[in-house]
Amino acid sequence: MxxxxxxxxxxxxxxxxxxxxxxxxxxxxxxxxxxxxxxxxxxxxxxxxxxxxxxxxxxxxxxxxxxxxxxxxxxxxxxxxxxxxxxxxxxxxxxxxxxxxxxxxIVEAASIGSFVQIGKNCIIGRFAIIKDCCRIEDNTIIAPNIIVPSFSVYSGNPGTFSGELPECTQEMYEARSKEFYTKFTPQ
Incomplete structure (x- = not known):
């Protein structure tokens, strides 16, 4: 889309x-x-x-x-x-x-990998590590020191594993972020 x-x-x-x-x-x-x-x-x-x-x-x-x-x-x-x-x-x-x-x-993570989407109203706890190609759903709270593995979806309070992402996630997220940058234009 x-x-x-x-x-x-x-x-x-x-x-x-x-x-x-x-x-x-x-x-x-x-x-x-x-x-x-x-x-x-x-x-x-x-x-x-x-x-x-x-x-x-x-x-x-x-x-x-x-x-x-x-x-x-x-x-x-x-x-x-x-x-x-x-x-x-x-x-x-x-x-x-x-x-x-x-x-x-609010993000206080130690690191967030590439090709990651963090939703609205999320809290990413201190020293959390979010690996490449992940999605954190809206209103999710990731506890401190948690490692979110690649190609996973986390949701809820506290944030727990709720699904997997396809292997094409990297290409999809890269295309989406570049498209957003291109479409973000002055009036």
């Missing part, structure tokens, strides 16, 4: 040299600690917390986001944290290519 054109107000978005489209109404903290690989869309109200990083000298990558990703409206992306040997610390988060994160979702 082909997506319709998704218009946006060109004065509301900044387009970078690498093709990222970032809403002026999003909140990006610690931008020097965030890497966007290119052609990523950060929608209105999205919060990315790059300021939450390991302490120490120099810049450390807190969040790395791949190509052709979509961070939905009012989603929150923040690196996971824990206390280790009495010291509180944040750990880096990696998001692969062709990842779509739905509206109002």
């Amino acid at each position: 082909e997506l319709p054109t998704i218009p946006y107000n060109s004065s509301e978005y900044i387009e970078t040299d690498t093709g990222n489209k970032v809403s002026r109404k999003s909140v990006i903290c610690g931008g020097q600690n965030i890497i966007l690989a290119g052609k990523t869309i950060i929608q209105t109200g999205c919060v990315i917390r790059g300021d939450l990083r390991r302490a120490g000298a120099g810049h450390a990558v807190a969040i790395a986001i791949g190509r052709y990703c979509l961070l939905g409206q009012k989603s929150v992306i923040r690196p996971p944290h824990k206390t280790l040997k009495g010291v509180f610390g944040y750990f880096p988060m990696k998001i692969g290519d062709n990842v779509m994160i739905g509206e109002n979702s």
Whole structure:
């Protein structure tokens, strides 16, 4: 099914040299600690917390986001944290290519593989690992430290395995994310 054109107000978005489209109404903290690989869309109200990083000298990558990703409206992306040997610390988060994160979702995963769709109103717990080619249904809560295997569908509260995805998932998700980027055009 082909997506319709998704218009946006060109004065509301900044387009970078690498093709990222970032809403002026999003909140990006610690931008020097965030890497966007290119052609990523950060929608209105999205919060990315790059300021939450390991302490120490120099810049450390807190969040790395791949190509052709979509961070939905009012989603929150923040690196996971824990206390280790009495010291509180944040750990880096990696998001692969062709990842779509739905509206109002909160993500604190250690890593999200490529070709992943996270639905609306989801919570991805601290240090969760979502492998390549997965779908997290709307309103799902993935508990901390869970590993979601490739080609699986998770749903519910708490999130549990609810189905498998076909082998063509990678091609479908890649086509969908590229089509969304192409159809996301200024008015």
